Amino acid sequence: MEDELEDKVLYQTYVSNMKLMSKFAVGLSSLNSPVAYVWKLFRYYLLRPEVVFCGIVIFIFLLYLQAVDIWTRGLLGRIQATLGYSRSRASKLKLLDSSAGDHQSWEVTKEQSSAYAVLGRRPRMEDRFVIDENINSNTGISFFAIFDGHGGEFAADFAKDILVDNLYKKIIESTNIVKGNSPSASTYEGGSPYVNRKNQPEETKLENKENESNTALARRRESFKKSYSTAEDCAASKNATKETDVFTSKLNALIRPLAKDNMLNVNNNNGGNVKAPQIFDAKCYIENGKINFGKMITDEVLSADFKLVETAKKTTNVAGTTALIAIIHGTKLIVANVGDSRGVMCDAKGNAIPLSFDHKPQQVRERKRIHDAGGFIAFRGVWRVAGILATSRALGDYPLKDKNLVIADPDILTFELLDHKPIFIILASDGLWDTFTNEEAVTFVKDHINETGFGAKNLALEAYHRGSVDNITVIIITFKNGIYRISSSTSNSDNLTK
Numbered sequence: 001m002e003d004e005l006e007d008k009v010l011y012q013t014y015v016s017n018m019k020l021m022s023k024f025a026v027g028l029s030s031l032n033s034p035v036a037y038v039w040k041l042f043r044y045y046l047l048r049p050e051v052v053f054c055g056i057v058i059f060i061f062l063l064y065l066q067a068v069d070i071w072t073r074g075l076l077g078r079i080q081a082t083l084g085y086s087r088s089r090a091s092k093l094k095l096l097d098s099s100a101g102d103h104q105s106w107e108v109t110k111e112q113s114s115a116y117a118v119l120g121r122r123p124r125m126e127d128r129f130v131i132d133e134n135i136n137s138n139t140g141i142s143f144f145a146i147f148d149g150h151g152g153e154f155a156a157d158f159a160k161d162i163l164v165d166n167l168y169k170k171i172i173e174s175t176n177i178v179k180g181n182s183p184s185a186s187t188y189e190g191g192s193p194y195v196n197r198k199n200q201p202e203e204t205k206l207e208n209k210e211n212e213s214n215t216a217l218a219r220r221r222e223s224f225k226k227s228y229s230t231a232e233d234c235a236a237s238k239n240a241t242k243e244t245d246v247f248t249s250k251l252n253a254l255i256r257p258l259a260k261d262n263m264l265n266v267n268n269n270n271g272g273n274v275k276a277p278q279i280f281d282a283k284c285y286i287e288n289g290k291i292n293f294g295k296m297i298t299d300e301v302l303s304a305d306f307k308l309v310e311t312a313k314k315t316t317n318v319a320g321t322t323a324l325i326a327i328i329h330g331t332k333l334i335v336a337n338v339g340d341s342r343g344v345m346c347d348a349k350g351n352a353i354p355l356s357f358d359h360k361p362q363q364v365r366e367r368k369r370i371h372d373a374g375g376f377i378a379f380r381g382v383w384r385v386a387g388i389l390a391t392s393r394a395l396g397d398y399p400l401k402d403k404n405l406v407i408a409d410p411d412i413l414t415f416e417l418l419d420h421k422p423i424f425i426i427l428a429s430d431g432l433w434d435t436f437t438n439e440e441a442v443t444f445v446k447d448h449i450n451e452t453g454f455g456a457k458n459l460a461l462e463a464y465h466r467g468s469v470d471n472i473t474v475i476i477i478t479f480k481n482g483i484y485r486i487s488s489s490t491s492n493s494d495n496l497t498k
């Protein structure tokens with residue numbers, strides 16, 4: 001009897017609760033109030049199984065887009081550009097073309113070249129550029145560079161200051177050797193303009209004359225020594241380096257089994273470049289009376305990268321930077337590329353000729369190198385090294401550099417200008433190439449080449465209007481009848497500074 005009574009009590013309680021809930025649900029919808037109306041719509045439309053299922057799918061898809069950073073790589077920028085298209089173009093130009101005090105844009109215009117950089121939709125400017133139509137005002141060598149930093153400004157600043165300074169020193173020394181002058185005829189004062197002896201006091205000029213006479217006498221004596229050979233000296237130093245590396249590798253092979261952990265910093269195939277790259281004298285880059293800019297740039301880039309990584313480790317700075325360098329010497333154009341900044345030439349026929357090729361992880365060569373080093377690439381909106389970095393070569397990025405997943409070896413391409421007779425050259429960071437193809441950029445500049453700045457400013461702003469969300473830096477180099485003519489009075493380099 002007691003069990004039956006308990007069952008009846010539980011049953012009556014359950015029935016009472018269900019009646020109360022049903023009355024509440026039905027009663028709420030029967031009330032003449034906005035809340036009741038909204039609840040009715042919600043129950044009849046939004047809670048249907050197919051609606052709930054589609055909502056869950058859309059929510060998951062939006063989470064995926066946010067996770068892979070699609071919002072910051074073009075999609076959000078294009079949406080913003082589309083929604084804001086009704087605004088006047090003049091107001092946009094006024095917003096971006098602000099004064100240097102706003103740190104929104106930077107502009108340099110010279111005799112045959114121009115540069116324009118814009119902050120864009122990024123919180124800070126990580127691009128740096130160098131534009132110098134005549135190094136030291138008398139070398140006849142023009143130097144242009146773009147450094148696109150990521151993860152901070154430290155690496156781009158380091159490359160602009162250290163790498164460019166070292167290259168300038170080597171270029172000045174090698175040029176003086178080729179001309180038969182003393183290699184130390186011009187000195188570089190670490191970021192300050194080159195010092196010419198014309199501005200020195202009279203006492204210093206007398207000392208220089210004595211030094212010149214002594215140097216000339218020594219040069220005559222050396223000319224009679226058959227054993228003297230710059231090439232042999234450089235070859236000997238390289239061979240010595242190889243022998244040292246072989247000895248070091250053998251020694252590491254003996255030591256490695258004794259290591260109980262990974263604290264020993266050994267140089268193996270899976271590790272980083274522990275040994276600093278050897279730096280050669282300027283004379284080692286002279287071959288048959290000409291400067292080998294390709295070897296010079298390669299050595300200096302690797303050296304600067306080693307110093308950058310060592311410095312970054314001390315401060316735990318994971319920043320990195322790409323590097324795009326162009327040197328014009330006579331009728332030769334030398335382009336060095338590390339990363340995904342890009343150069344394009346417009347030849348006499350109006351064709352777009354690539355001057356560099358982006359280093360992307362999905363490329364067959366780069367993917368194989370990364371896999372051989374024990375790494376992987378993953379798709380996070382774009383293909384990334386270890387799911388992190390969207391370029392497979394860069395300066396800095398020491399966490400990835402230690403495993404050789406990212407390297408700083410530049411690709412060097414040399415062009416004979418007389419064969420192409422170019423109209424202009426475009427050098428730009430990937431902020432431009434996210435919205436422009438090579439052909440589109442060339443066509444755009446051809447329509448604006450006669451404007452102030454040779455179209456560099458208009459091209460950068462157009463990339464912004466098309467939805468680029470990155471920093472945008474553009475350098476335009478123009479040619480007259482296919483020839484790049486520079487005057488000896490051209491001022492020293494201009495760097496993008498903040």
